[in-house]
Amino acid sequence: MEFQRSDAMLMEILQERKSITGFLDAVFGFLKRNTDFYHTKKDADDKVGFPKGIRDQILYGAMQRYDPDCWLQTMSAESGIDDSGLNAPPAINEITVGTEELEAETKPAKAKVKSRRGFEPADHKNGAVFEHHCWSQTLKDVEFHIQLPDNLQAAKQLNIEIKADKIKVCSKSVPQQLILEGALSQRIRHNEAVWSIDDGKLLICCDKAKERWWDRLLENDAEIDIKKLDTERYIDELPEDSQQAIEKLRVQQIAEDQQQKEALAAIDPEQTKTLERLKEAWDAEGSPFKGQPFDPSVVRMS
Structure with missing residues (x-):
């Protein structure tokens, strides 16, 4: 269009x-x-x-x-x-x-209704999924995915109320058709929230008031185990000084590895080939050293 x-x-x-x-x-x-x-x-x-x-x-x-x-x-x-x-x-x-x-506007069209996809795993990463909605989170923000009824697919048909401590989504028609309502388990920065409608779903994105992991979206929801969350953070999400320190260590490690490789090659080419094979096997599946820094001194080589 x-x-x-x-x-x-x-x-x-x-x-x-x-x-x-x-x-x-x-x-x-x-x-x-x-x-x-x-x-x-x-x-x-x-x-x-x-x-x-x-x-x-x-x-x-x-x-x-x-x-x-x-x-x-x-x-x-x-x-x-x-x-x-x-x-x-x-x-x-x-x-x-x-x-x-308004009621006439909200009547479902007689046209053939196309099938819509369900919730994807990414839609409820570090969150939970329910019959008609799900939520996901990072340390800084939270997202709600809400399945909309077939007769309420347009923004002009919806009342979307987002407060710091609660959320309500319903129809504008009378009597009101409630889609989702509840008190949030933690506070959000509601003035910065954005939402959109796509593929029959309402997506609400907002920042958390405090950087912390939530154990539930709404107060009445069952708790999730926050110890099992994927808490990995991308480097670009870290503070600038932390990013610079990590980059400095990475460059130093690359330089040290290159110096070690050149020194070993000058002393004994065969020994260098052996170390290269050992390094490949170091992190292989089933290796007792998997995930540890490479240290050939712990392995006896004849």
């Missing part, structure tokens, strides 16, 4: 900024630096910018056009509302969609 390319670029900005406020700051900063959006025409001969008040109409019109509670949301470009926003009515013309209309 035509919006997929722009969605991909905008999603990258949203994931980088991690909040709606940061995302909008990036967008309006771009408009300030690269367009005449903030320039107000001084007279009719001014070739750039907008007459006074028009910029606000453009902004409000664009907001209303995608508001599910506003009639503009259902209008198309063929209806006379263009992307400039100049033809959009002011915000006071906003109307509320009735309950019957």
